[in-house]
Amino acid sequence: xxxxxxxxxxxxxxxxxxxxxxxxxxxxxxxxxxxxxxxxxxxxxxxxxxxxxxxxxxxxxxxxxxxxxxxxxxxxxxxxxxxxxxxxxxxxxxxxxxxxxxxxxxxxxxxxxxxxxxxxxxxxxxxxxxxxxxxxxxxxxxxxxxxxxxxxxxxxxxxxxxxxxxxxxxxxxxxxxxxxxxxxxxxxxxxxxxxxxxxxxxxxxxxxxxxxxxxxxxxxxxxxxxxxxxxxxxxxxxxxxxxxxxxxxxxxxxxxx
Amino acid sequence: xxxxxxxxxxxxxxxxxxxxxxxxxxxxxxxxxxxxxxxxxxxxxxxxxxxxxxxxxxxxxxxxxxxxxxxxxxxxxxxxxxxxxxxxxxxxxxxxxxxxxxxxxxxxxxxxxxxxxxxxxxxxxxxxxxxxxxxxxxxxxxxxxxxxxxxxxxxxxxxxxxxxxxxxxxxxxxxxxxxxxxxxxxxxxxxxxxxxxxxxxxxxxxxxxxxxxxxxxxxxxxxxxxxxxxxxxxxxxxxxxxxxxxxxxxxxxxxxxxxxxxxxxxxxxxxxxxxxxxxxxxxxxxxxxxxxxxxxxxxxxxxxx
Numbered sequence: 001x002x003x004x005x006x007x008x009x010x011x012x013x014x015x016x017x018x019x020x021x022x023x024x025x026x027x028x029x030x031x032x033x034x035x036x037x038x039x040x041x042x043x044x045x046x047x048x049x050x051x052x053x054x055x056x057x058x059x060x061x062x063x064x065x066x067x068x069x070x071x072x073x074x075x076x077x078x079x080x081x082x083x084x085x086x087x088x089x090x091x092x093x094x095x096x097x098x099x100x101x102x103x104x105x106x107x108x109x110x111x112x113x114x115x116x117x118x119x120x121x122x123x124x125x126x127x128x129x130x131x132x133x134x135x136x137x138x139x140x141x142x143x144x145x146x147x148x149x150x151x152x153x154x155x156x157x158x159x160x161x162x163x164x165x166x167x168x169x170x171x172x173x174x175x176x177x178x179x180x181x182x183x184x185x186x187x188x189x190x191x192x193x194x195x196x197x198x199x200x201x202x203x204x205x206x207x208x209x210x211x212x213x214x215x216x217x218x219x220x221x222x223x224x225x226x227x228x229x230x231x232x233x234x235x236x237x238x239x240x241x242x243x244x245x246x247x248x249x250x251x252x253x254x255x256x257x
Numbered sequence: 258x259x260x261x262x263x264x265x266x267x268x269x270x271x272x273x274x275x276x277x278x279x280x281x282x283x284x285x286x287x288x289x290x291x292x293x294x295x296x297x298x299x300x301x302x303x304x305x306x307x308x309x310x311x312x313x314x315x316x317x318x319x320x321x322x323x324x325x326x327x328x329x330x331x332x333x334x335x336x337x338x339x340x341x342x343x344x345x346x347x348x349x350x351x352x353x354x355x356x357x358x359x360x361x362x363x364x365x366x367x368x369x370x371x372x373x374x375x376x377x378x379x380x381x382x383x384x385x386x387x388x389x390x391x392x393x394x395x396x397x398x399x400x401x402x403x404x405x406x407x408x409x410x411x412x413x414x415x416x417x418x419x420x421x422x423x424x425x426x427x428x429x430x431x432x433x434x435x436x437x438x439x440x441x442x443x444x445x446x447x448x449x450x451x452x453x454x455x456x457x458x459x460x461x462x463x464x465x466x467x468x469x470x471x472x473x474x475x476x477x478x479x480x481x482x483x484x485x486x487x488x489x490x491x492x493x494x495x496x497x498x499x500x501x502x503x504x505x506x507x508x509x510x511x512x513x514x515x516x517x518x519x520x521x522x523x524x525x526x527x528x529x530x531x532x533x534x535x536x537x538x539x540x541x542x543x544x545x546x547x548x549x550x551x552x553x554x555x556x557x558x559x560x561x562x
Contacts (some may be wrong), residue, residue, distance in 0.1 A: 126362070158347065162495060167432075168556055182520060216389070217390055222385050231538075255446055
């Protein structure tokens with residue numbers, strides 16, 4: 001069985017972001033980088049499936065500069081067999097349609113039985129790439145899965161809807177699934193597996209070989225949102241802060257009435 | 258400008274987001290037409306034209322089928338924009354429709370600036386304006402971002418459409434949220450725990466403050482996913498949408514999905530060490546403090562009132 005999992009390297013969302021000089025994205029300097037959280041669940045599900053079916057080959061794909069190889073190594077240490085690194089130093093300027101086209105171009109002649117992606121990235125958050133890859137490849141797809149069962153080419157998933165409701169959906173491989181938080185418990189790579197991962201294949205492919213489509217949108221501007229008018233910021237010693245807050249709650253709310 | 262607004266229907270109910278689509282359309286100064294896979298018994302109360310596919314013939318959501326129905330209407334009506342809610346229905350279907358139309362898609366629009374859609378990025382810490390380069394566009398709207406001053410009224414002009422397509426996925430049923438336990442929608446005070454509480458033992462501290470305030474405690478998604486708090490206490494788009502008199506967000510940075518579930522609260526207090534956390538956007542008061550020091554002191558003082 002051939003499985004592909006697509007991941008993205010993103011900044012830690014707790015970072016202090018700055019707008020870059022072009023004014024169209026965040027400044028990459030001084031950020032801590034990690035695997036997109038949703039993709040960790042995708043990698044874990046792909047690895048679990050590989051372990052379930054036995055005879056399989058699991059490729060992890062990531063687009064970006066050489067820096068993303070660090071994140072790919074984590075996926076390899078979690079259990080992916082090989083890495084396909086699409087080398088693109090300008091990845092942040094690509095829009096979802098282009099990113100999906102690059103992945104689809106890579107995947108189109110490789111007959112993957114299943115493709116996993118995160119449901120969205122933490123930085124762009126478009127939620128489009130996974131579904132667009134499926135559309136490019138003509139595969140059925142289900143987004144936002146929180147449960148996955150595979151047996152003999154048949155797949156049963158649960159999609160997360162609003163208010164804690166889930167939709168149960170069945171489909172057949174080949175297919176693409178986008179993964180939601182809580183789908184599984186992503187494993188921590190063990191030291192032996194980290195060592196083994198260093199020997200796994202990690203091939204770089206220039207993005208120029210795979211990008212065949214024009215951008216359909218571009219970023220006009222990136223900026224910090226305005227804070228809510230009148231929002232009060234309290235700072236100081238906790239004892240004093242507690243008194244201040246109680247006073248405010250007495251004046252503005254009826255909770256002590 | 259002409260907009261095709263995609264209303265939603267699930268399990269026998271018209272979902273509430275349709276009026277926000279209309280509000281967006283009015284803000285864009287557009288002429289609008291609705292599309293719904295649903296039932297004549299539950300229609301949006303508006304004066305617009307509505308294309309209706311019968312849900313009893315279509316079954317519950319099927320992406321291949323709904324995509325085909327919408328693309329057929331687009332070909333007939335030639336709208337400039339197809340508009341979805343950024344919901345589990347919208348974010349799943351919109352990219353499929355955009356792909357079929359060769360249109361650009363912009364997800365989770367929160368505002369429009371000089372005709373350019375604005376979306377949140379990086380967990381809502383930044384805003385991005387997206388210039389669309391295709392003639393047709395598909396957008397999804399963040400829940401609560403667009404609202405009407407008054408509830409619309411009227412009866413739409415219905416044109417029924419027939420269904421003859423099948424899909425490659427099969428809907429086999431709904432699994433409802435765990436029932437029983439707490440109903441946060443009824444609580445007048447909610448104190449919620451976010452990732453910032455650090456460890457499961459600290460849930461009790463949050464619950465203690467909630468008790469002191471005569472309310473209930475809730476949690477954000479990461480805390481529920483870590484199984485520190487049960488799912489029926491989750492606040493957010495995939496948990497419960499709440500609107501208490503007082504909402505206290507402890508150690509919650511303010512992911513979009515969480516904000517969407519609590520921003521209608523009457524008075525919002527956030528406790529966070531990060532002065533720039535996105536929760537500050539909606540908070541009436543942001544207490545910049547380590548919640549592990551602040552919450553016990555606050556609880557004790559409230560208890561001694």
